[in-house]
Amino acid sequence: MEKLVIKGPTPLKGEVHINGAKNAAVAILPATLLIDGICTIENLPNISDVKISCEILEKLGAKIKWNSMNSVTIDTRHINTTTAPLDLTSKFRASYYIIGSMLSRIGEIEVGMPGGCKLGARPIDQHIKGFELLGAEVNVGNGTIHAKANKLVGTSIYMDIVSVGATINVMLASVLAEGTTTIDNAAKEPHIVDVANFLNTMGADIRGAGTDIIKINGVKKLTGNCTYSVVPDQIEAGTFMLAAVATKGDLLIKNCITKHLDSITAKILEVGGQVEDYGDSLRVYCNKRPLKANIKTLPYPGFPTDLQPQMGVVLSLADGTSIINESIWESRFQYTQELNKMGADIMAQGKTAIFQGVDHLSGAPVYSSDLRAGAALIIAGTAANGITEVYNLEHIDRGYENIEEKFRAIGANIERVSY
């Protein structure tokens, strides 16, 4: 087992390079199943969710060659089974994208019930509704999902909830369907646009990704023979932006699309930090105690739930009382109990948390309950006085490449230690 040992406080200073987006990568990899050919995906983050996605593809018959730590060439010409490995698909959330892709390519698939961070109930009714409207039969039971379709036919699908996963999954299922599919009330996150761009590069005809109406004109075949580079990770960039503010540091965050970070920039300015926008990089700095602010998480372009815990660290140290309303997930305040162990004063109940800002945090042993909670605890440990030990690193390793090396390179005193 491993833990991170962090000695603070350190104002983080220097440059940090942002990797490709986890939540785009874990959708683009299964999307390669739609291609009857070979393609190369670059700028993949080297994280455990990506490695498991590749293992699942291999078990389905794809041939994968790693060109470097961040690039793979995938040959999906010989997909030879309709059963995805149940143990691997149950390990993480995005395995549900295998369903949309395989329904489209082969017409049948069985996967394990998707796992992933425990953020509350994570229903997939909107995915299933979309598949059924396209003509598939879907059965859920005994920890598996089985979907089958003789033929998928384009139709109009209204999403009752704005869902990233359901929007992408229905897009995947309809790329090779007969006729036109319209997804109404679609999610608009940058990774949705990225998946659509990838599919269009491979020969799909998807229009409107990034707006709330996406139109997919079915095509006969995707042929591949292309190279595609994954979009920079908006959440990793936001994590370092907020780390700069919480530690009263000064960071140049390179290789990001600054437009994707507008909601975070707005909140950083509100709490008294400074942001300089250079288009593909951002300088974020803060030389005083942050001010209070209220946050409500929302689908893009609102403030992302995946940066709520990291923002929570900033507000735990702010001058005054702040309120966060988490509108996406039921259980995303587990990290507040850990911050309270470090001297924070946070009261969380249901989807609301009240932060009475304190002027410093103190190191303590803390447990990461999910991926972004883990990132928040690393920021807190870097800002806190004394030694913080962060446990449950498997959550963090699912989504951040070399996190401790990146923090160390900008001044943090952080070590990964076996115990």
Ligand code: EPZ
């Ligand atoms: C994606 O999860 C991300 N995961 C999550 O990132 C992120 O928190 C979330 O989108 C919201 O931005 C991946 O992309 C792999 P949703 P997803 O479907 O697709 C409800 C991280 O830390 N809902 O947009 O599973 C659902 O319960 C993670 O990187 C239904 O009711 O999220 C939630 O309240 C964790 N029925 C809301 O919609 C459905 O069929 C949004 O969920 C689907 C969703």
